[in-house]
Amino acid sequence: MTETLTTAVTAPMVRAWIERSAKVLADNRAYLTELDAPIGDSDHGNNMDRGFKAALEKLPEGDDIGAMLKSVAMSLISKVGGAAGPLYGTMFLDGAKPLAGKTSLSADELAQFFDDAVAGVMKRGRSDVEMKTMLDALAPAARAFREEAAKGSDIRAALKAAAEAARQGMEATIPMQAQRGRASYLGERSIGHQDPGATSSHLILQAFSDVVEEAAQ
Amino acid sequence: MKKLVNNAEDVTVEQLKGFGLAHDEIDVHFDPNYVCVAAPVQDRVAVVSGGGSGHEPLHGGYVGLGMLDAACPGQVFTSPTPDQMFEAGKAVHGGRGILQIVKNYTGDVMNFQMAADMLRDEGIEVRNIIIDDDVALKDSLYTAGRRGLGTTVIAEKVCGAASLEGYDLDRLAALCKKVNIHGKSMGMALTSCTTPQNGTPSFELPEDEMEIGIGIHGEPGILRDKIRSADEVTEILTDRILDDEAYTRNLSEWDPAKGDWTDVEVTDITLQKGDEVIAIVNGMGGTPLSELYTVYAKLADLTARRGIRIVRSLVGNYITSLEMAGVSITLVKTDEEILRLYDAPVKTPALRWGM
Numbered sequence A: 001m002t003e004t005l006t007t008a009v010t011a012p013m014v015r016a017w018i019e020r021s022a023k024v025l026a027d028n029r030a031y032l033t034e035l036d037a038p039i040g041d042s043d044h045g046n047n048m049d050r051g052f053k054a055a056l057e058k059l060p061e062g063d064d065i066g067a068m069l070k071s072v073a074m075s076l077i078s079k080v081g082g083a084a085g086p087l088y089g090t091m092f093l094d095g096a097k098p099l100a101g102k103t104s105l106s107a108d109e110l111a112q113f114f115d116d117a118v119a120g121v122m123k124r125g126r127s128d129v130e131m132k133t134m135l136d137a138l139a140p141a142a143r144a145f146r147e148e149a150a151k152g153s154d155i156r157a158a159l160k161a162a163a164e165a166a167r168q169g170m171e172a173t174i175p176m177q178a179q180r181g182r183a184s185y186l187g188e189r190s191i192g193h194q195d196p197g198a199t200s201s202h203l204i205l206q207a208f209s210d211v212v213e214e215a216a217q
Numbered sequence B: 001m002k003k004l005v006n007n008a009e010d011v012t013v014e015q016l017k018g019f020g021l022a023h024d025e026i027d028v029h030f031d032p033n034y035v036c037v038a039a040p041v042q043d044r045v046a047v048v049s050g051g052g053s054g055h056e057p058l059h060g061g062y063v064g065l066g067m068l069d070a071a072c073p074g075q076v077f078t079s080p081t082p083d084q085m086f087e088a089g090k091a092v093h094g095g096r097g098i099l100q101i102v103k104n105y106t107g108d109v110m111n112f113q114m115a116a117d118m119l120r121d122e123g124i125e126v127r128n129i130i131i132d133d134d135v136a137l138k139d140s141l142y143t144a145g146r147r148g149l150g151t152t153v154i155a156e157k158v159c160g161a162a163s164l165e166g167y168d169l170d171r172l173a174a175l176c177k178k179v180n181i182h183g184k185s186m187g188m189a190l191t192s193c194t195t196p197q198n199g200t201p202s203f204e205l206p207e208d209e210m211e212i213g214i215g216i217h218g219e220p221g222i223l224r225d226k227i228r229s230a231d232e233v234t235e236i237l238t239d240r241i242l243d244d245e246a247y248t249r250n251l252s253e254w255d256p257a258k259g260d261w262t263d264v265e266v267t268d269i270t271l272q273k274g275d276e277v278i279a280i281v282n283g284m285g286g287t288p289l290s291e292l293y294t295v296y297a298k299l300a301d302l303t304a305r306r307g308i309r310i311v312r313s314l315v316g317n318y319i320t321s322l323e324m325a326g327v328s329i330t331l332v333k334t335d336e337e338i339l340r341l342y343d344a345p346v347k348t349p350a351l352r353w354g355m
């Protein structure tokens, strides 16, 4: 088999990403809510499932990737509530800003999308990595994407690296003491649990990698 | 789970329906959900708040003359979404801007900020003031910071009265900040509580144990102990409030000059001999009034011994966690301004005097 380079992410791939995310989050609804029980308020899976269902329902027709991602942001902001709604909403909103009107994305544009998305979450959440949040999955993923993409502009490889970095980042939240969100009220009692937000972030990034991988085959 | 519920998903909407039917002076809106005063707000600052449902009478019960102009209820224990505050804000804006009173929970803070950004895009001036009065939490650097408890009720009362007196937005925001740094609260639970969506208690609390330093979302507190007498429990809570040292933290505020959100350093007062306070002995939803008055008796004794005078008091359910049994105590240091505005007439479903 000859390996072809994936040099662009197209609008149908982005649509498939949102569809796959909605499916994966629905499949993992109970799992995410379970993770949220010991260090939160047992609602993260319900929140993410509700949000991505709404995002999928309202996803606009057509090939404008910026418009699609902005629509996802607005659905998450108006349907999720809690902490995850504004955070994931801001992530898609800030990431999508420079992408208005684009029908396909280069590796550089995607790298920028991830960087803007992470910066948006940090600003909205007044948070950073190592605080036991979704950022522990998102930030390493954005970095891994940029580094891998710089090597040869293959988006497939870069997304794979990003998803793997997110998985490692998610697991790294287990020994951390939470410093943001509801979990932080528990102090040391938050140690030893995997962060639900980092877990949903990994699922979403893995979904992106999977649909682009499948499109290339 | 044993509850008067038809459908777990509909509890917020169904209670709003009943609320609107029961109170003529209040309008209820759906999709997005908010409640507001039926009479138009004219030429004064509108005061808006909101938060998860399940804390009733907070916030909807405080909508009315001399208190809130609108309240936005989220799902049970989940913060409302920005579209709710956006529509509520537009509905009650009376040409002089909006003060949003926000309890310090990550979700509430962020959703109200997004709503403020959206309203500002419509040309409406908005200030968000955060209430974080829960002395159970010591540290702000490595946590989401102190939570908003009973001081919220006093802030809503005092700011509503100030709006009627004609305070402009800057002055009203400054007043709300003052009430926040003057207020201290701490709570405890005898039982857990169950949200209709989850159907099981949010934490397990054995028959002979209590949870000290709880918030209002059924989240566990800072420590668990064997149950003690009413006097002993009151002493634990009151001492922690009276001994609380000046608490300094950064709170996010809108900076009109910079046109962005900035961190502002804020430091609480400490309670001193000679201070006069408003006291709330608050039930968590499932505590008999008789027990709350027992707590009040001890609170009055403990404060008097420290030379602190309770000049006004509220005893009852003001900021609750569904059916939880337990109590929270709030002390807000008053001055001439706070007391004058507190005493001003108010007419809401849950708080009413002077008219």
Ligand SMILES: Nc1ncnc2c1ncn2[C@@H]1O[C@H](COP(=O)(O)OP(=O)(O)OP(=O)(O)O)[C@@H](O)[C@H]1O
Residues within 6 Å of the ligand: A036, A040, A041, A043, A044, A047, A048, A081, A082, A083, A084, A085, A087, A121, A124, A125, A126, A127, A132, A133, A134, A135, A180, A181, A182, A195, A196, A197, A198, B077, B078, B079, B106, B107, B108
């Ligand atoms: N300040 C923050 N910055 C980044 N991520 C955060 C922050 N606060 C919380 N999170 C993330 O949000 C996740 C929790 O999301 P969830 O949907 O459960 O909201 P919540 O905190 O329960 O809010 P609510 O109870 O109001 O619904 C955490 O696991 C964490 O990853």
Ligand SMILES: [Mg+2]
Residues within 6 Å of the ligand: A036, A040, A041, A042, A043, A044, A082, A182
């Ligand atoms: Mg949660």
